[in-house]
Amino acid sequence: MQAVRELDAGIVIIGNEILSGKTVDSNSPFLAKELRQVGVTLKRVIVIPDELDVIAATVRDFHQRFDVVFTSGGIGPTHDDITIEGVARALQRKVVRHPVLEEKLRGYLNGRPANDAYLKMADTPEGAELIADGKIRFPTIKAENIYILPGIPDIFRQKFLALKSRFSADPYHLKVLYTREYESRIAVFLNETLGEFPDLLLGSYPKNNDPEYRVKITLESKDQSYVDRAFTHLLSLLPQGCVVKTEG
């Protein structure tokens, strides 16, 4: 295979409301798709409670393990908004009030007094970078390789889209086929294909009760010709007539 530009990522979703089943996390599915589109390999998503020691330990682990880390949630004005403190602790930094953010927050009030809870939103891990962009109202806080994003889905999306151009790795090339055959009968051909193409990302996804197909098979690689050759190889092995359609 050719040398490829790789970048990997982890997502930390901070929120009791997801663990307790009150809310469904839509931020990680959104980000998974977006990252794939720009060739970034998402390695882990974790959902953790609003607990300082858990946030700090998890973020520290992800920070060391992955090229890029995104956190979602816990950055508002209330008692359960402890992500900034958690990230600071993960990086062994202090929490400081950022003058640029404080000015921005005071500006929104048009001279009305600011309370402590409100100004807490100007806190950052010491030495953090602010990423401003014409399209977003409030800068995104970045500490080391950690992008700290809000949990509210609209703002999460808006903020990521403003950051998106920063992330770029070689794209994945995907080919898909759908077959009427049972998964257990084609497993041998999948294994044989992997034997020939060991670096292939090969997925096999059975679907229950679909009139059209029984298994969806995905072949991926960052090397277009590699995935094309693997696809042709697999097609040549599969029983005549079992492939319903192909994509890519």
Next chain:
Amino acid sequence: MQAVRELDAGIVIIGNEILSGKTVDSNSPFLAKELRQVGVTLKRVIVIPDELDVIAATVRDFHQRFDVVFTSGGIGPTHDDITIEGVARALQRKVVRHPVLEEKLRGYLNGRPANDAYLKMADTPEGAELIADGKIRFPTIKAENIYILPGIPDIFRQKFLALKSRFSADPYHLKVLYTREYESRIAVFLNETLGEFPDLLLGSYPKNNDPEYRVKITLESKDQSYVDRAFTHLLSLLPQGCVVKTEG
């Protein structure tokens, strides 16, 4: 507070298809709700790739950390179905072919020959328990505190519902209020309530662009009278007229 029966849990979602944005995980949102209903505290959800060492390390960590662990995905006949091996490795056990499962699998074939890939679905970590139930077609494999469930959502749900009566802890009691006030203005009252009721689970969830309310506040405890008293206390602190509605 009264003594309460507690049980905590972690969910391990095994699947490249979720990390690569091809599929959205619906199993963990389903299970989060179900567990909450029976009073079980979900502490962690993690999505990991189909990689043996990652599965083994993650399952081992969850096995040690939580009372109950659920895995989702990776138990079919193909090359990427390595959950059984991962769980076995996490528990330092061998993988063995289970005679009961093998007989069941052969039975489905009505005398037609079984291939290796197909029979792989009879593998279990050594010493695993089989949980059969009239309503499910194939027994669920349990090793120590780990319930190994399939990724296909229909079957995942069916299998969990057949297991559900095994899990029971004291229920959470939830009260909710919706307010038109900004979150930063009521943060002080939330903090004061937590000062009085330190064991309260208190959530604050702002909503953008909703004509009805700005923040949803949830109060929870396994002690009904504790949550009732905290709720009354918080209501007495909030500015007149800012509460739009209450639930619970």
